[in-house]
Amino acid sequence: MYFFGGLMSxxxxxxPNRFTRFSRYAMPITAVIGLLCIVWAMYQVWxxxxxxxxxxxxxxxxxxxxxxxxxxxxxxMLIAVxxxxxxxxxxxxxxxxxxxxxxxxxxxxxITLITGSLWGKPxxxxxxxxxxxLTSMLILFLLYLGFMAVWHAVDDPILAGKINAILALxxxxxxxxxxxxxxxxxxxxxxxxVNPFGETKLSDQFLYPLLxxxxxxxSLFLSLHMLEMRNELMLRRIRRIQILRTNKR
Amino acid sequence: xSPDYFGYIYGAYFIASLIFCGVSLKVILSHYKLRKKxxxxxxxNSKG
Numbered sequence: 001m002y003f004f005g006g007l008m009s010x011x012x013x014x015x016p017n018r019f020t021r022f023s024r025y026a027m028p029i030t031a032v033i034g035l036l037c038i039v040w041a042m043y044q045v046w047x048x049x050x051x052x053x054x055x056x057x058x059x060x061x062x063x064x065x066x067x068x069x070x071x072x073x074x075x076x077m078l079i080a081v082x083x084x085x086x087x088x089x090x091x092x093x094x095x096x097x098x099x100x101x102x103x104x105x106x107x108x109x110x111i112t113l114i115t116g117s118l119w120g121k122p123x124x125x126x127x128x129x130x131x132x133x134l135t136s137m138l139i140l141f142l143l144y145l146g147f148m149a150v151w152h153a154v155d156d157p158i159l160a161g162k163i164n165a166i167l168a169l170x171x172x173x174x175x176x177x178x179x180x181x182x183x184x185x186x187x188x189x190x191x192x193x194v195n196p197f198g199e200t201k202l203s204d205q206f207l208y209p210l211l212x213x214x215x216x217x218x219s220l221f222l223s224l225h226m227l228e229m230r231n232e233l234m235l236r237r238i239r240r241i242q243i244l245r246t247n248k249r
Numbered sequence: 250x251s252p253d254y255f256g257y258i259y260g261a262y263f264i265a266s267l268i269f270c271g272v273s274l275k276v277i278l279s280h281y282k283l284r285k286k287x288x289x290x291x292x293x294n295s296k297g
Binding site: 056057058060061064065068103104107110111114115118119121122220224227228230231234235237238241242245 | 253254257258260261262264265268269271272273275276277279280283284286287290291294
């Protein structure tokens with residue numbers, strides 16, 4: 001009962017006009033919180049934490065690689081929830097949210113792949129290996145590029161939104177595969193170090209800066225995502241005005 | 250910090266910042282561009 005009440009109030013809240021009013025205040029707040037968290041995390045990473053006993057100073061790469069990897073998965077979950085909103089509730093903001101998130105998902109997965117490669121070379125002796133974790137992450141990146149290609153190739157944004165929503169719901173099987181790939185496959189990638197439901201192998205002096213960094217990047221992403229959603233709403237309004245003008249002539 | 254790894258660490262931070270700042274800048278710049286265009290179109294519309 002409470003769930004459906006909450007859901008309905010969420011759906012009522014999230015109309016384009018209310019979203020624009022809400023985001024005007026939420027964007028600067030999340031941007032400032034994000035920047036402060038990142039500055040605090042970077043201070044700890046570069047001036048406080050010691051080198052790792054096994055990996056030495058390359059542990060510093062973890063503080064950008066891991067948040068980027070988590071964000072690339074969370075962004076996909078956001079796209080999948082938006083896809084559900086597009087197909088089931090036909091929510092006017094759902095496909096706007098999905099389209100706005102795609103660029104960031106691609107950026108985070110690209111950062112994950114590149115920083116992982118730069119971390120892998122000194123630690124594993126190889127830039128790349130076609131194992132389950134690395135390959136599935138590459139597929140996620142290609143999936144993001146696929147979403148972008150559909151948005152650019154299809155002129156009608158409603159149709160493009162529906163195609164991408166179906167693609168996103170089909171592709172969601174990749175997410176648990178990426179997460180579990182280090183558990184069930186023989187992979188070069190190390191196992192899970194941070195586990196919210198079990199034992200965390202990372203010591204507190206590495207864990208807290210990592211969590212600050214993740215909070216900062218997430219907050220900054222939320223701010224930029226809202227801005228990109230506003231961009232998309234403006235773009236659709238511009239198109240509508242231009243079509244009305246053409247019809248008048 | 251071991252000097253052997255300087256290139257890898259700074260390279261990783263540089264590329265990550267470049268990608269993230271590039272995407273952020275793209276979003277911020279297109280916001281101003283779109284807002285300008287929308288204001289202009291609405292002004293022209295209001296004049297008929």
